[in-house]
Amino acid sequence: MAQNTQRRDITRDRIVKAAAGLLRDQGPAAVTTRRVAQEAGLQPPALYRLFQDKDELLDAAADHVFAEHVAGKQTTAPSDDPVEDLRAGWNTQIGFGLANPYVYGLLLDPARARDTPAQAEGVRILAERVHRIAAAGRLRVSEERAVNLIRSAGIGTVHTLLTLPPGQSDPHLADAAFDAIARAILVDRPAVPTQDPAAVVAAFRTLLPELPTLSTAEAALLDEWLQR
Amino acid sequence: MAQNTQRRDITRDRIVKAAAGLLRDQGPAAVTTRRVAQEAGLQPPALYRLFQDKDELLDAAADHVFAEHVAGKQTTAPSDDPVEDLRAGWNTQIGFGLANPYVYGLLLDPARARDTPAQAEGVRILAERVHRIAAAGRLRVSEERAVNLIRSAGIGTVHTLLTLPPGQSDPHLADAAFDAIARAILVDRPAVPTQDPAAVVAAFRTLLPELPTLSTAEAALLDEWLQR
DNA sequence: ATACCGGTGATATCAGCGATAACATCGCCG
């Protein structure tokens, strides 16, 4: 009996890995019952002994890819600065999304809103990090809202970076988004210096076209400089 | 010839409306070539005379639904407070996402990242609103970054609200997200006065030597310009 | 007026998909 479940789990794992490989490399459309079965070395109907339907298989595959990523996050020990830990987690999360667009696309689909184990684990890790910040007395909003804001911002940022990367993508958008969220959920102490040079530059750049003393060519060149 | 194109557009519109209705009410899975053709009163292969493939039809359907929403946004005249206009646009956008989860799910898919006309128009409206804020001297970051941040936050917020609405959803999450973004992209007050461009130029010029992104030669040239 | 012809639509059909039923086989447990 114990050997039965073991065998069952082994073939199930083989199937999931085959499906995960197809999903990661070629997208969800490539994950067909026939191809997965071929890569796993059995006939298509056998999949239905282990999974209710193809959606369950696809969820398991996406969860498998995501789980490997989540496992890597746990290893990094918490530092003495909980906010820096949060930022580190943010960056790895953004990196995962950009590196695995297909998997992220699956997790993005609202119709496919199952909370798989790895996803729940990821949320748990995030909640724990937020809790440590709250324990340090540096949280301005409820932990629940902070978690929701961070998740929303992360998903939206990854989506934006994945969507418009022909070249006009903002390489520091992820940092800017994190700073925005941090400013919103943290108490002001270590925030940004109030005298923000960026604000002055932005204001200057806005009124640039209206300056009478500059030719349009000069203004255009200047605008290009300031875009940096 | 003109009548030909007219006729073509009429049947195309009929097909798109049928597909949009199915998409809005029953989701993308219900949008099959056979059902759309039946509702539009023709045979499935006829669709391929007007659309390259089913993806193009689905895009047109989603765009049709989204276009109706965008059309409603344009009618509202701009008020005297550009930030309030931005907030109003934010709220309608969130509302659309929550009211049309299927369409939003399609627009969410990174693999389906075509920028349809209605979507481009929506971005244009947002960019215009951001520009008015910038013109009022209340923007702290570049207009491009502000637009990207707002779009990211909106998408992420809608996704979060759509994903975890069993009852633990935060009804004020959308407001909190907007406040976070507003705090991040707006100056605390209309700090830099619009009335006095000279003051802005002066402030900018003072700050010029410390800008890291400009070479000393560029800064010198710029300084010379600004001396006028 | 008539013959033509590009564009619109219908018919028939294809390959691939997810899924199920019915049959074969393997391996444990009594």
Place this chain on the structure above:
DNA sequence: CGGCGATGTTATCGCTGATATCACCGGTAT
């Protein structure tokens, strides 16, 4: 050893998107 549930295979279904081929209709040129 005999039985029986679990595992896997074969055959097949209905549905999907898509294409080739033919019929027709209306404007154009002769």
